[in-house]
Amino acid sequence: MSDFYEDPELERQLESAFRSTRPRRGFEDELWRSLQRRRALREKVGSWLGGVPWIPALATVSAVAVVLVGFVFFLANAGSGGAGSAASRSAANQSQARAGAAGATRTGPAADSTALDVGPKAFGPLPPVPTTVTTAYTGGLELSLSAQLPALPPSLPVYRYTEPTGGDITSFAGNRGAPQLAPAPQGGTAAGSSFAGSGIDVTVLGSDAKNLVGPTYIVNWTRASGNQASTGALSDGQAAQIAAAYLTQLNLPASENPTVRNSGAAGAQVLYPSQINAGSGPVPAVDAQGHPIYTQVSMRGDGQVFQASGPVPVLVRRSLYAAASAATLQQLPNAATGAPRVRADLTSARLVYVAVPASGGGYLEPAILLTGSFQAEGRTYEVAVMVSALDASASR
Amino acid sequence: VLGGSKPPFEELYREFLQRIYAYIRAQLGNQAEAEDVTSVVFIKAYEAYARYEPRAGTPGAWLFQIARNACLDHHRSTGRRERLVRTLGVQPEALADPGAMAEERLQYRELLEQVSRLPDRQREIIALRHLGLGFQEVAGVVGGSEDAVKMAYHRALRVLRSALEAGEREAPEPR
Numbered sequence: 001m002s003d004f005y006e007d008p009e010l011e012r013q014l015e016s017a018f019r020s021t022r023p024r025r026g027f028e029d030e031l032w033r034s035l036q037r038r039r040a041l042r043e044k045v046g047s048w049l050g051g052v053p054w055i056p057a058l059a060t061v062s063a064v065a066v067v068l069v070g071f072v073f074f075l076a077n078a079g080s081g082g083a084g085s086a087a088s089r090s091a092a093n094q095s096q097a098r099a100g101a102a103g104a105t106r107t108g109p110a111a112d113s114t115a116l117d118v119g120p121k122a123f124g125p126l127p128p129v130p131t132t133v134t135t136a137y138t139g140g141l142e143l144s145l146s147a148q149l150p151a152l153p154p155s156l157p158v159y160r161y162t163e164p165t166g167g168d169i170t171s172f173a174g175n176r177g178a179p180q181l182a183p184a185p186q187g188g189t190a191a192g193s194s195f196a197g198s199g200i201d202v203t204v205l206g207s208d209a210k211n212l213v214g215p216t217y218i219v220n221w222t223r224a225s226g227n228q229a230s231t232g233a234l235s236d237g238q239a240a241q242i243a244a245a246y247l248t249q250l251n252l253p254a255s256e257n258p259t260v261r262n263s264g265a266a267g268a269q270v271l272y273p274s275q276i277n278a279g280s281g282p283v284p285a286v287d288a289q290g291h292p293i294y295t296q297v298s299m300r301g302d303g304q305v306f307q308a309s310g311p312v313p314v315l316v317r318r319s320l321y322a323a324a325s326a327a328t329l330q331q332l333p334n335a336a337t338g339a340p341r342v343r344a345d346l347t348s349a350r351l352v353y354v355a356v357p358a359s360g361g362g363y364l365e366p367a368i369l370l371t372g373s374f375q376a377e378g379r380t381y382e383v384a385v386m387v388s389a390l391d392a393s394a395s396r
Numbered sequence: 397v398l399g400g401s402k403p404p405f406e407e408l409y410r411e412f413l414q415r416i417y418a419y420i421r422a423q424l425g426n427q428a429e430a431e432d433v434t435s436v437v438f439i440k441a442y443e444a445y446a447r448y449e450p451r452a453g454t455p456g457a458w459l460f461q462i463a464r465n466a467c468l469d470h471h472r473s474t475g476r477r478e479r480l481v482r483t484l485g486v487q488p489e490a491l492a493d494p495g496a497m498a499e500e501r502l503q504y505r506e507l508l509e510q511v512s513r514l515p516d517r518q519r520e521i522i523a524l525r526h527l528g529l530g531f532q533e534v535a536g537v538v539g540g541s542e543d544a545v546k547m548a549y550h551r552a553l554r555v556l557r558s559a560l561e562a563g564e565r566e567a568p569e570p571r
Contacts (some may be wrong), residue, residue, distance in 0.1 A: 004550040007557055011526070014511075014556075017504030018526045023419035023431055028413050031435055032406070033443050160432075359470050360432070 207357035
């Protein structure tokens with residue numbers, strides 16, 4: 001072809017440009033070490049299992065300093081390094097108005113994840129499930145901020161996680177006594193998979209981008225364990241002990257200082273709040289509506305545990321980003337969406353972490369959760385607004 | 397190594413990491429995502445290396461094929477991601493990272509920016525060609541005949557040159 005456009009100078013520049021495009025310093029060795037660890041782990045577990053083909057559980061695609069922790073759980077020892085993140089600069093878009101009485105029951109992430117049949121499999125009468133009726137406020141809303149904003153450090157960590165693969169999930173369920181029931185998705189990310197064992201079901205749900213929740217497990221006990229703790233009213237302490245024993249037995253992480261919702265003879269729920277290490281200490285993990293994320297253990301009044309749910313442990317990488325200034329945060333909330341406008345004052349502000357699912361995984365990102373309430377149409381509504389705690393200079 | 401024995405995987409890794417990253421970076425335009433996808437590529441390659449047959453093609457073509465598929469997977473899965481970003485804001489890059497800063501200082505930044513604006517196929521061809529693949533290998537990776545790939549390549553060069561000249565015309569006069 002003689003009509004090809006020739007431009008040797010441009011070609012030379014292209015050659016140099018591509019040659020000089022390099023990953024950040026250290027990436028090459030980090031990834032290589034990660035590959036080596038992956039092989040070592042595979043060989044180790046392969047030998048335990050007598051050569052049974054095995055996919056390493058919960059491996060991350062690239063690790064700077066990788067630790068196995070509970071997802072949306074206290075990330076105690078994650079190392080620093082390489083980066084990438086999706087800022088949850090949500091401001092007005094993330095404003096959530098909910099109706100109902102103050103202190104209304106908030107359901108945890110597992111209870112919200114009902115795409116699969118993950119409800120308790122009864123082995124006897126189950127305690128009544130409290131229901132909360134919520135009404136969304138759809139009118140215009142003008143936000144004001146009177147809350148004292150938390151003092152942020154100069155930088156805040158963002159944690160990147162990899163979505164568990166089908167093999168990871170199979171392994172997770174199998175290690176908890178539920179061998180694979182249905183074929184796991186090959187290679188890719190599983191949106192939801194259920195496994196059954198003797199007296200136990202395990203379901204793993206993938207990250208939920210709508211509700212900003214990471215991978216979640218739900219364990220259902222389908223028959224009584226015979227561990228009846230009490231024939232009388234279950235105390236908070238007894239409930240907490242039973243829950244801790246079940247989680248330990250399943251090798252599932254949980255934070256300290258759980259709270260117990262005790263309905264007495266009707267049963268109890270033990271809630272372990274998920275926390276993220278923000279550098280200076282743990283802060284709560286929340287979902288898109290600002291609801292706390294818990295590892296939750298539910299039991300009947302006789303102490304029989306029938307369900308446990310919580311964040312799936314995943315591997316994470318940690319990167320530091322500049323934190324937003326107080327001046328920036330002050331400007332953000334304004335969710336006027338139409339007439340008639342109702343004024344809502346955001347009276348509380350605190351640092352939280354929220355999962356932002358992305359391709360093949362996601363990010364745990366710091367955000368400021370602003371909450372308040374307002375009156376409209378004779379009702380009291382709660383409003384929650386989340387704004388990124390990262391500075392705009394860290395944004396592309 | 398075409399037709400010969402396979403080198404240790406580490407050799408391949410050290411030789412191609414930068415080029416695979418540069419290719420992915422040109423396709424995704426974001427450092428953090430490029431690192432993630434590069435990781436995915438080498439994990440897949442590492443696990444598949446035992447099955448890789450040198451007679452089927454050069455290691456470079458094989459790796460770039462894996463990289464291309466990984467980029468396509470990434471693009472397919474980012475519909476949700478983009479919606480999320482639109483809702484929640486923009487994606488931050490890493491804080492002052494020496495490597496990233498060096499990259500930002502590139503004198504070729506504008507050129508790469510113009511490359512990123514090319515249509516997908518032209519962008520892929522330009523990147524693969526300038527990351528060491530011959531036209532035949534590029535055709536093997538992106539599909540199509542060698543002549544068609546050459547045609548697309550030279551068309552992309554012309555587009556790039558025009559864009560760069562237009563950019564120069566629009567640039568303010570130095571005082």
